[in-house]
Amino acid sequence: MAVIAYYLSSGVYRFQFAAAVKLRFLLSIAADPPIDEVIERGCVPRLVELIGDHVSYPDLTFEAAQALVIITGATLEQAKVVIEHGVVPKFVELLASEKHDLQKLAVQSLGSVSAQSIACRDLVLGHGALTPLLYLLEKYSEPSMLECTILLQIASRTLAILCYGSPPPPLDQVKSVLPTLRKLIHLHPTVGVLGNVVEDACLALSCLSNGTVEQIQVVIDANICERLVILQRHTQHEIVEPAVRIVGNIFRGSDSQIQVLIDHGVFASLRYILTEEVRSSILGKTCWAISNMTVGNRSKIQKVIEADIIPPLVNLLEDENYEAEVKWEAVCALSNATLRGSSK
Numbered sequence: 388m389a390v391i392a393y394y395l396s397s398g399v400y401r402f403q404f405a406a407a408v409k410l411r412f413l414l415s416i417a418a419d420p421p422i423d424e425v426i427e428r429g430c431v432p433r434l435v436e437l438i439g440d441h442v443s444y445p446d447l448t449f450e451a452a453q454a455l456v457i458i459t460g461a462t463l464e465q466a467k468v469v470i471e472h473g474v475v476p477k478f479v480e481l482l483a484s485e486k487h488d489l490q491k492l493a494v495q496s497l498g499s500v501s502a503q504s505i506a507c508r509d510l511v512l513g514h515g516a517l518t519p520l521l522y523l524l525e526k527y528s529e530p531s532m533l534e535c536t537i538l539l540q541i542a543s544r545t546l547a548i549l550c551y552g553s554p555p556p557p558l559d560q561v562k563s564v565l566p567t568l569r570k571l572i573h574l575h576p577t578v579g580v581l582g583n584v585v586e587d588a589c590l591a592l593s594c595l596s597n598g599t600v601e602q603i604q605v606v607i608d609a610n611i612c613e614r615l616v617i618l619q620r621h622t623q624h625e626i627v628e629p630a631v632r633i634v635g636n637i638f639r640g641s642d643s644q645i646q647v648l649i650d651h652g653v654f655a656s657l658r659y660i661l662t663e664e665v666r667s668s669i670l671g672k673t674c675w676a677i678s679n680m681t682v683g684n685r686s687k688i689q690k691v692i693e694a695d696i697i698p699p700l701v702n703l704l705e706d707e708n709y710e711a712e713v714k715w716e717a718v719c720a721l722s723n724a725t726l727r728g729s730s731k
Contacts, residue, residue: 388421392428395437400444403437407450410434414457422461426468431458435472438481445486452481452492460499470507475500475514482519490523491538498545505552512549512556520546521567528570528584536580543571543587550591558602561595565609568592572614582623589618589629596636603640606633612651619656624666631660631669635676642686654694661699667710674700674716681723688724697724 391413394406410430414420425431437444437451455474459466474496481493497516501508520542526532527539546568550561571588574581592615596606611633618630634653637644660673677696680687691697703709703717 388424388428388430392430392433395430395433400447404447404450407434407437407447407454411450411454411457414454420457420461422458422465425454425458426465431455431468432472435469435474435477438474438477441481441484441486441489445484445489448481449486449488449492452478452489452496456492456496456499459496459503463503466500466503466507470500470510475510475516479511479514479516479519482516482523487535487538491541494520494523494538494542494545498541498548501545501548505554508549508552509556512560517549517561517563520549521564524567524571528567528574536584540580540583540587543584547587547591547594550594552594555594555598558595558598558605562605564591565595565606565611568595569609569611569614572611572618577618577621577623577626582626585618586623586625586629589615589626589633593629593632593636596633598636600640600644603637603644607637607644607647612637612647612653616648616651616653616656619653620659624669627660627669628672631657631672631676635672635679638676638679638683638687642684645680645687645690649690649694654691654696658694658696658699661696661703667713670703670709671713671716674703674713674720678716678720678723681720691724697721 391406391410394402395410397403410425414422414425434451434455438448438455441448455469458469459474478493478496481489484490484493497511497520501511523538524542524546527535527542546564550556550564568588568591572585572592574585577585592606592611596603615630615633618626619634621627621630634648634657637648657673657677660669664670664673677691677700680691700717700721704714
């Protein structure tokens, strides 16, 4: 490692390149990668410096960036060392590279950094990563570019991470993502990698819709409700669950906001899940979404009753095949309706 550190600092391209290749190799294949030794030998500032001149030395940038991606995805303490040496603005700059492989590494690293903590997420947002990331998502979700599915998937996951967390990022900072998310949830076919992208987009929307009436309205204004109702009947539960979560969030909104979902047939989709679905996680989330309606005013409860949602909830309670968590959520939905509804 001492030799690698020496050559990384040599200032001679061929020595730096060889050292970066060797370092990346060691970090990639080892069951226990020597990240702490890399840090102790002072390699991190050199690696960060080497990704700065990606136009003149793209191959060297690629090798250095791969090593940094591994470190940013390690422990929080190890990632902090890389962050403190200024890697975030360097990777944000790489998002605008003309090299597809460098874009991919930059997106991956920024996602890893953002996933480390809320402070790290906000740091990435603060360095302006969202705008170039959205550009890449718009570009690679075009039909002519869908062969670049790996980058699209990594970018959609990074976008979901940037929308996630408690406290959430300020809505004014992230609401620009909504047109892109609307485009992503309409990707077809919703299987394989493209299915994963749709899942990430739904996860991001579930984060953005989890808030005030004002936040919910911003999401509704993005014109996603019709597609959302359709996705609730999807065969891939990784898509259905966040889609139902978004519905549950909107059900905590105003009557007019809920009406938008009703107009697009949300109750038919929820009833379909309650009668046809067997996966406990989705059934529990569906009952939770309904309880967000029945905890509201009498008008909301009446809409649930008129949609014939109560009988399948009762059936869940009577069926011994369902887990206690599902039954508990069904009890909550029914008890809310009983306590808050009218005697009629």
